Amino acid sequence: MDLKKEIAALTPELIELRRDFHRHPEIGKQEFRTAQIIEDYLNNLGLDVHRCLETGIIGVLKGGRPGKTLMLRSDIDALPVEEMTGLPFASENPGLMHACGHDGHMSVMLIVAKILTAHRDEIPGTIVFLFQPNEEDAGAEDMIQAGALDNPKPDVILGMHLWSYLPSGSIGIIPGPIMASSYYFKLTITGQGGHGGAPHACINPIDxxxxxxxxFQAYHTLENNSLHPTTITVGKFQGGQYNIVIPDTCVLEGSVRCLHNDDEQVRNRLAEMIDGVCKTYRCTYELEFKCGNTLLDNDPQIAEMIRETGVEVLGADKVISKDVGVMIGEDFAEFTRRVPGAFYFFGVADEAKGTHYEHHNNRFNIDEDVLPSVVEMQVSLAKKYLGF
Ligand SMILES: [Zn+2]
Ligand SMILES: [Zn+2]
Structure with missing residues (x-):
């Protein structure tokens, strides 16, 4: 297989696919146009294609020889962001944008499927292409419940994210925790409202x-194991409406994120601290935790395979294996809880090209020039894992 040559021939199509997806972003669970394009594309390749949930697509490529089953995953959803990039292929759907790079993920995966299908006879084993809806709202679990991992059951799953926190053309890969668990909390504190001039007769929930x-700040300085990255963020703090009225309630909402496995312990201790503070202030409270994502914990052997492949395909200087973990969550974790797997980042940040903006920013863009290398990396991983 002259992979570089094959990819070069398909690069115009790769870019065209990416720009078309970018022009037509769709929010989670409503990726109807996107799913149709993917389904038609995989059907045209001659894969065994089925839907999983309304907009999830699974394409199965059976190789010419027996072997293991590898699953490659791409997410397909966009975000409720008004695009401000000014790109000629900017979003045509008002208020929606591919501001996370999932347009790139899908186009790469379709071209990877095309290349591997052309080599079907040489492949020992099966490659499953999983296109997952609604990543931004943790849709992986729904897809798993709908049977995404059952037919066929993969031996290994690989995930990749284009990443504007890393320089263009590099990859980031580490064994163990790479993306944080995130739990969202809502704390409603109830006191007793009344006159601002008589605080002693009231219980002010704002205090x-x-x-x-x-x-929460004390948790960091007094309680947290410094070797266990943990963030507690309050994103909403609401209480009261008038300067002379003590309100009945106040609300704090935020997230607790952990890049380690002791997340339950963290939540339990925070709940104890909240309980103690509320008792001190004679307030009652309701505390809810909702799981956003669980910890994405890379299988060490599979992470090593990705690192090695990165060195072979991109060169050792392009493989970053320090300070790669982030406190952002990723629902790919739900797959790796069931199947051995690993997730890596492919850098797209190039300030000169304006591809250095944060994910979810309205100016976010990916460096398209790296997409052929992403294809090469993904095909090479399939070759390495299955052995052809
Ligand atoms: Zn995102
Ligand atoms: Zn994303």
Whole structure:
């Protein structure tokens, strides 16, 4: 297989696919046009294609020889962001944008499927292409419940994210925790409202809320194991409406993220601290935690395979294996809880090209020039794992 040559021949199609997906972003669970394009494309290749949920697509490529089953995953959803890039192929759907790079993921995966299908006879084993809806709202679990991992059951699953936190053309890969678990909390504190001039006759829940916020800071300095990355963010703090009225309630909402396995312990300790503060202030409270994503914990052997492949395909200087982990969540974790797997980042940041903006920013863009290398990396991983 002269992979570089094959990819070069398909690069115009790769870019065209990416720009078409970019022009037509669709929000999670409503990726109807996107799913149709993927389904038709895989059907045209002659794969065994089926839907999983309304907009999830699974394409199965059976190789000419027996072997293991490898699953490659791409997410397909966009975000509720108004695009401000000014690109000639900017979003045509008002208020929606591919601001995370999933347009790139899909186009890469379709071209990977095309290349591997052309080599079907040489492939020992099966390659499953999984196109997952609704990643931004943790849709992986729904897809798994709908049978995404059952037919056929993969031996290994690989995931990749184009990444504007890394320089263009490099990859980031580490064994163990790479993306954080995230739990969202809502704390409603109830006191007793009344006159601003008689605080002693009232119970001001805002005073209590501020103290809870301070307890979160104390958690970091007093309680947290510094070797276990943990972030506690309050993103919403609401209480009261008038300067002379003490309100009945105040609300704090935020997230607790852990890049380690002791996340339950963290939540339990925070709940104890909240309980103690609320008792001190004679307030009652309701605390809810909702799981956003679980910890994405890379299988060490598979992470090593990705690192080695990165060195072979891109060169050792392009493989970053330090300070790669992030406190952002990724629902790919739900797959790796069931199947051995690993996730890596492919850098797309190039300031000169304006591809250095944060994910989910309205100016986010990917460096298209790296997409052929991403294809090469993905095909090479399939070759390495299955052995052809
Ligand atoms: Zn995202
Ligand atoms: Zn994303």
């Amino acid at each position: 209590c809320g501020v103290h809870v916020w301070q307890a």
